[in-house]
Amino acid sequence: MEVAANYIDQILIFSIFALSLNLLLGYAGQVSVAHASFGAIGGYGAGYLSITHGWNLFLGAIVGAVVAGIIGAIVALPALRLSVEYLILLTLGVSSVLLGLFTTFPQLGGTYGLIGIPPASLFGYDLLKTSDWLIPLAVILVVIYGICHRLGETAYGRVLKGIRDDPEATQSLGKNVVWFKVAIFGITCAMAGLAGALLAGFNSLATPSQFSFDVSLSIFAMVIFGGTGNLAGSILGAATVILTKPLLEWAVSLAPEIASLWRLTLYGLLLVVLMRLRPQGLVPEGARLLQPATWRAGSTTEQPSEALPQHLAEEAQDWKTSAGSSGAIVAAREADWIDQPVVLEVNGLSKAFGSIVAAEDLSMVLRKGTITALVGPNGAGKTTVFNLLTGFIKPDSGSVKLNGVELIGTTPNRVANAGMVRSWQDVRVIPRLSSVQNVMLGVQEQDGERLAGLFGNPGAVRQREREVHDEAMEWLRFVGMDAFARESAGALSFGQSKLVALARVLATNADVLLLDEPASGIDRQWVDAMLGLIEKVREQGRTVCIVEHNLMVVDRLADHTYFMELGRITDQGTFTELTSSPRLAKAYFGTA
Amino acid sequence: MPDRLSVSSLSCSYGRKNVVFEVDLHVRPGEVVALFGHNGAGKTTVIKNILGAYTPSSGTVTYDGEDITGASPRSNVQRGMALIPSERFVFGDLTVHDNLLLGAAGSTDGEYLDRKLAEVHDLFPILKERAKQLAGTMSGGQQRMVSLGLAMMSSPRLLLLDEPSLGLAPAIVEQIFGAVHDLAADGLSVLLLEQNVGQALKIADRSYVMRSGRVILEETTEQMLARESYWDLF
């Protein structure tokens, strides 16, 4: 009985480790091979307070968790911009430094560690036997699972997954990526600290080997086994890794030392096989443990049909018969354009990278309810203008005023919050989120994206989440993709994902939309559908700016056109005016 | 004489993009053929399919009468093709000399290499002066020359050239196009992807125009030159 309880206790403790690492790795996409060493902070902290100051272990565990969380948040700062291989190395370094520190202080027992931590007590009962630990550990695990689930599977988790798959795109939708990353590092490291304290209390000791790099790796393995991005899987993963040893002892009657070697060997080999055969783990992201039928089927979601959404196809037909813009309509549009109020005013924007001038003294205005196009030969710096306007590149000088508010010097997410949102040439939908979740990511002002709201006011969060969902569905309906709402965005065709990306930009409710090549890479009928939608957006009174190389698109959409050459705006007017200038034709086509 | 290159009803979806639909085109020996089109029209995808860097979803590619659909880039380079992309077309942290030698398709014949190097140095003397310089530290125009020299080292018979004028000053564009013209006069077939219609028409025999993944037009240079403007083609 006590033997079984011992293993169950270990599973419960390591489930906490695995859940928290999964939140970091599987949801936020941040690789860490230092998780056990954050456990060491909690373990040593609680153990030290307990031995020297007679603190209750659980009180010490809370202190240890807080300290681990703070250190985790500090580690997150250099980790913010590192790619995977550097993140592996950084966390490996952090792990070595932390463990090195613990073995260095004689007060912490040096290489031997802290031995003889007094038994923990809870409500006056000492936890002496392993079976005494079962209920407290189970309760803590349930609480941690609840927190992880709340962070991972609600609006907050949606942002985390966005950051995991495409931090820039997520930032462009107004999410403060830096804050999310620091927070999730801190939270998960605090959970590891708590788990470490429990492990130390359970074993009555805190030693370097208990929290060694190998332990970090086995926690990593638990998460990979169970499936990244799936919390229930992590508990399964923890159970698998821990139970291999007794199973080997019992089934093949191996001696305990040999069994533990074989256990590690087996789980090592299993990792290799798993990566080859089932990289998504036992329980893939989004699957539920209690519905085996779906997860056995794996991620073989049906390929959605390539067909254009029905009502868009009809409208595309309409446009073909009603023909494009005639001269008279264009003239009227230009006359209209000049009357509209200025929404965005760009003055003297310049940027040089060394000797390469990316933008020089750019000045332009976007007017309410109109479509402005930027055209120019390849390499003129049109996309750079979008990067400058949205804060992804800091200009050397100049000003960008949105409704009179200066945007230079703010971060891309603040530009989006202020009401100017860009789309991307290569679409950048979040592949592992469904279409509707992608669009929900665009909605601003969500209580569920704030920690205080998430845990302080669940009712309001639930209510807001329903509203956000409805809003997102409406935008999907607007672009004709509502039938694909539950389809994961990665399974959509390129044209379909472009429509979802448009819905996502629209869902931000931004006044100004910067659309980077909305019509590139898609077939003619999709182009027609896309243009029809952009025209509808103009009718709604929103301000649109497009960069587009397909000049037919510019001809049809633009109320006003700026011509760019080598980082400068050299002319403006209607598209027809510009194309009648021989000088611009020479700049564009190199003709004499 | 059979076509050097013939592409028939080539379609390709690369990644999730459906970028090329039912493309037909051909290039005769010694001919310079221009392929115009706006960014994202699918021009680059067509030549990557020809070289074998992407596999077409349908259609065939024929080279000197041989069906090479789905053949590897390596085997096509050995057949005599060379492709120069529009970006990142040199090995930046290798010397100019190493860049050129890499173009020789693995040849170790010293005499052949010396002869080819001499030819390239004749074409672009600056590459001899700067032989020891890292290619990445050269100007854009000089890097273009490196890439063209690199391609010539394998004695290609078909050159697939992606926007050689991109980001270059007009004088340098003239020089590059002049070199391509000379090479074509010696029998090299060239498929030239361009936005710079003016320069391309100076050396092209024929032109195709692509828009949104389809070839919408095939014209002789005379016909193209007779057009009032090109705005409606892009």
Place this chain on the structure above:
Amino acid sequence: MLAVTFETVRQLVASGIVNGSAYGLLGVAFALILGVTGRFHYAFGVLYTLSAYFAFTLFDRVGWPILISIVIGVLITVVMGVGIEAFIYRPLAARAGNNSLLAIFVASLGLGVAGGNLIQIFWGAQTHSLLGVTIKPIGILGANVINVDVYAVLAAVLLVGTLTALLRFTGLGRSIKATRSNPDMALLVGVDPARIYLVVFAIASLFAGIAAVFAALKYSVDPTMGFRPVVLAFVVAFLGGTSNSPVRVYLCGVVIGLIETISSIWLSVRWNQLVVFVILVIYLASFSFNRSLFARIRQVVARPA
């Protein structure tokens, strides 16, 4: 503590160079793999350890002459390294596509953990001694080292020098550098990346094997002997730069070795083990803050449109 004699410094410099040379050699090998193939080859450490065990087994158990045991032991390691690339990493990379770095790291982790424990199962957890080369003290410029140290440093210099020459003067070396510099373009000029990857894994495994044998001759053969040198090799590879000349990476290893030993003048032994990692964390932090700048410049320069 501060009254350090000249003798001490000389001795510390000598052992710093000896240790650092090993880190440098391993760093060069790891950097070559990471730079050219983009694989985070964590199982590198277990290959290192295996090489020492093979040499030990052939010499001590089978009874072959020491030199032949070493050569065969290292060769088996090379075959294993190439096999890992051909039969494990390559199919994984083909399946995982753009996200292959993490998948390969996990598989490599699995190999490392499994390999390390299999070693204990087959050979036991105890340390063995690889004898066969008589250890003799040698004085160089007044510092006391042993003959194996001298051989090890000479071998490392020779290997790094040969690799540098290979990269600089041969067609194969050019193809390797081309794959590292611009893999897409390398494919276009007909370089076969799959073949280049195998060559790179062979070279790196050879370096690891030889470094391990010298460590085994000097100290001993034990299951965990690979961990610290190989982790330091990771550090050296990143600090030295994965696309830089092997000479530079090697010298970076020597500097790390010197920092490690010389810091013991001021710090206790336990602390100086930490110094390297503290440097690493500081380096990565500053790198991270500079990186945003570089990334943006590259993004704009590479895609002027």
